[in-house]
Amino acid sequence: MADLTYKSKINHIRTFALSLIFIGMGIMYVGLLVKNVEWLMLIFMIIGMLAIVFSTVVYFWIGMLSTKAVPIICPTCEKQTKMLGRVDACMHCKQPLTLDKDLEGKEFDEKYNSKKQNDHGK
């Protein structure tokens, strides 16, 4: 689960929702494998269904978040991206962005700097 690349929050949640769909389908598939044990199949089907329903809810939630996100033009790649909260990363080039001038050069930049050093190490 250690994903060191910084993703924009919306992309992150989207990846989570997508993996939930696959997990749900996987669980339902296991349900089909045990279909001769009716109650077990039913349990797998219900859990699988719930995972898929939950991912739909998450997708819906992303839609809600997107309307709240602030659209800005990324200074690095000059594409339009959306920001969630005070700090977020560009959806296209993963450039960390901040809306809050006070946060510039603080915590978030620190992460960014260490990440940049890792990139140089590769």
Ligand SMILES: [Zn+2]
């Ligand atoms: Zn960008």
